[in-house]
């Protein structure tokens with residue numbers, strides 16, 4: 200390496216984006232002479248090439264259900280034990296999948312670890328994921344199981360009468376499959392898990408997350424009946440987002456205390472060791488608390504409810520987006536409430552209204 204080449208290397212080290220023209224001026228030589236030095240340095244292996252630096256954003260792994268949802272809305276008051284006139288429709292669902300799709304719309308690049316059958320529903324879910332850019336490369340397939348499905352029946356006012364979940368496929372996920380997927384995923388800033396997988400698989404998810412330095416864990420229950428799939432390791436949970444009824448049930452399961460009071464529910468969950476807890480309560484909005492501080496509350500914004508499915512998932516997506524972009528919990532809850540409002544005002548479980556432009560506009564408001 201001659202003197203000029205040594206200076207060029209030093210200048211590139213100080214500013215990897217320095218142009219050949221700038222180098223020429225600093226060395227008092229022509230730009231074409233600089234081009235000659237650069238090709239010589241490249242041949243010598245001192246310069247490996249020019250590269251664009253991508254903004255990868257925070258890595259986030261979402262784990263849990265990807266279902267087909269069947270929505271049945273009665274057109275008249277329910278008549279139990281009889282045939283009821285209704286309007287039906289199918290949509291994509293699954294708490295983990297809904298959250299992952301919302302995050303893709305918001306401009307993030309989440310990886311979804313789920314399990315799908317080999318049927319029409321899985322074909323539809325895979326095709327849609329490919330179209331919207333949702334990464335399913337870590338997901339598993341079962342040829343002998345049906346893709347998860349969720350059938351919800353609503354009264355004419357859009358209130359849920361009952362829902363039925365066929366999700367046996369999720370119980371087939373084995374801890375060693377979870378281990379392999381974590382190895383493939385590499386480092387993530389956040390792991391967010393719903394409670395569709397079995398307790399054994401969930402244990403492995405918590406173990407793998409704890410073993411990955413600096414990775415935060417969010418747990419988002421899908422229903423009160425699946426709360427027993429959360430391993431009792433509250434101190435490993437950085438963020439717990441659950442609705443009021445789930446909070447009452449979890450506190451009872453974990454501590455034996457029976458209470459409906461938000462302050463007491465928060466107290467118990469944070470005392471057990473959870474770092475940040477958010478309890479959503481329908482039109483009342485969200486209560487939240489960080490361990491060692493006071494409970495706070497934000498009311499839900501005025502909303503014209505069209506369809507309630509997916510509101511909780513949109514809320515969780517807004518919170519995860521905001522926290523993974525290093526915003527404080529107050530701001531994350533505000534984003535969650537606004538995402539839930541947009542979803543409630545749409546018939547879609549995941550609404551395309553909540554997208555990158557939307558995120559920018561609410562950040563400025």
Ligand SMILES: Nc1ncnc2c1ncn2[C@@H]1O[C@H](COP(=O)(O)OP(=O)(O)OP(=O)(O)O)[C@@H](O)[C@H]1O
Pocket residue numbers: 441442443479480481482483484485499500501502504507508509510511512514535536539540543
């Ligand atoms: N009737 C409503 N009016 C206004 N906002 C609502 C209403 N219902 C739900 N929300 C919003 O959605 C958020 C989540 O709703 P909720 O507490 O019912 O959780 P969830 O049971 O997980 O929801 P879902 O199962 O319907 O997705 C609330 O915190 C609130 O912001």
Ligand SMILES: O=c1[nH]cc([C@@H]2O[C@H](CO)[C@@H](O)[C@H]2O)c(=O)[nH]1
Pocket residue numbers: 264265266267268291292293294295297348349364366393395421422425508509510511512548
């Ligand atoms: O047990 C479950 N019930 C419902 C859901 C999903 O909840 C979504 C609405 O919040 C809906 O899409 C359904 O599939 C799930 O993933 N597991």
